[in-house]
Amino acid sequence: MRTKLSKSRQAAAFTAIELIVALAILAIVVSISLVAIQSSRAASRDVSCKNNLRQLALAVHQYEEQFGSLPASYGGVASTSPRYSGRSDGPIHASGMWRILPYLGYEQLSQLVRSLNAPTGFVLQEGGARRPDSTVLPVLHCSSDYEEGFEGTSYRFCAGSTPFSQDLPSLGRDLQPNGAFGFFERSLSAVEDGLSYSAMFSERRLGHQGAFFDGKADIIGLPLHPTLPLQELTHEMFGELADRFGETAPAEYFPISGLRWHFPGKYFVLYDHVLAPAESVSGMVSGYNTRSSDGAIGAVGASSYHRGHANSARLDGSVGSTSNEVDILVWRDFGSIY
Numbered sequence: 001m002r003t004k005l006s007k008s009r010q011a012a013a014f015t016a017i018e019l020i021v022a023l024a025i026l027a028i029v030v031s032i033s034l035v036a037i038q039s040s041r042a043a044s045r046d047v048s049c050k051n052n053l054r055q056l057a058l059a060v061h062q063y064e065e066q067f068g069s070l071p072a073s074y075g076g077v078a079s080t081s082p083r084y085s086g087r088s089d090g091p092i093h094a095s096g097m098w099r100i101l102p103y104l105g106y107e108q109l110s111q112l113v114r115s116l117n118a119p120t121g122f123v124l125q126e127g128g129a130r131r132p133d134s135t136v137l138p139v140l141h142c143s144s145d146y147e148e149g150f151e152g153t154s155y156r157f158c159a160g161s162t163p164f165s166q167d168l169p170s171l172g173r174d175l176q177p178n179g180a181f182g183f184f185e186r187s188l189s190a191v192e193d194g195l196s197y198s199a200m201f202s203e204r205r206l207g208h209q210g211a212f213f214d215g216k217a218d219i220i221g222l223p224l225h226p227t228l229p230l231q232e233l234t235h236e237m238f239g240e241l242a243d244r245f246g247e248t249a250p251a252e253y254f255p256i257s258g259l260r261w262h263f264p265g266k267y268f269v270l271y272d273h274v275l276a277p278a279e280s281v282s283g284m285v286s287g288y289n290t291r292s293s294d295g296a297i298g299a300v301g302a303s304s305y306h307r308g309h310a311n312s313a314r315l316d317g318s319v320g321s322t323s324n325e326v327d328i329l330v331w332r333d334f335g336s337i338y
Contacts, residue, residue, distance in 0.1 A: 046306055049142040053313040056139065056155060056201055059103035061317060064188060071099035073157040073181035073269055095269040096157050096181060097140070097261045104139055113262050132262045140261055144305040145206050152206045153261040153269060157181035158199040161273035161332035163297045178336040180315060181270065188315065191337040195316035198337045202302040202312040204271050206258045266298045273335025275301035277310040278324040
C-alpha cells in the first residue's frame, strides 16, 4: 500500500513539472509571436508609406509634363510670376501640395483652396467646415505617424541642403537653395546630379499641439534679425539661439508642423538636408525657421516613426529608405540637384 502511494505521488509531481515546462514554452511562443506581429505591422506601415510616396512622385511628374516645370512649393515669387498667366494652378499663394491635388484625384478640393485664396496673399478661411486643412488626405499620411484619419502631411518637398529657401543675388553659389523645390520653379532638365541621385520628397513627423519628440519641441520660430544681411546668418548661430530662446520663450514653439498642407514654407511642406534624418538642431528643438531683412532661413530635417530610417522619393520617381546614421555629406549631396 505504501509503495502504491509513493508511486502516485511521484506521478503527480512529474505531471506538475510537465505543466510548468509547457507553460514556459507557451510563454516563449507567445512572446515570439508578438514580436513577429509587431514586425509585420511595422513592415506593412513601411510599405504603405512608400506607396504614398510613389503616388506623390507620379503626381509631380504629371504636373511637370503638363506645365514644363516642377511645382513651386513655397508660393511667393514663383506663384505670382507671369509664367502662371492663364494656367489652372496660378497665380495663387499656396503650396506645391495644392498644385498636385488634381493628379491625386482631388480636383474639387483643389478648386476649394483656390476659392479661398487670392493672387497676392493668404485669405484662407481659418475656421469652419470649409477650412481645407481639415480635409483628411490618406495619401499625405504615413500610417506610422499618429492615428489613421489625422489631417496634415507626413511628406515634404526637398528644399535642398542649405538653410536658405529662396534665390537671392546676395548669396553665393554655395549658399543658394540647391533643392528641386522652393520659391522657384525648376524643370527636371536643370538637375545636374541625375534624377536617381536627387531627392523629391521625404518624411517629417507631424507636429502636434503639446507634442515633444525625444524631449525636444518640433520647430521654433526665431525672432527677426533686421540688422544682419542674410549671407551673414549661419546655421550654428541659430542652433545656439534656439536653445537660449527656447528656455526663455517656450510659447514661441511652433507645434503644428505639417498640419496645413496647403500652406507654403518650411513650417508646413518643405524640408531640407542641413540636418541628417532625425537629427535635432539643438538640445531644445528639432528645427527652426526665421527671416532676416532680406529673406528666410531655416533648418527642418527629415524624420519618421519608422525604426532607424526615413523613406524618400527621388526625382526619377523611385522610392527608398535612408538610415538615420547616414553620412551627413552623402545626405546633403542627395538633397542637392547640382
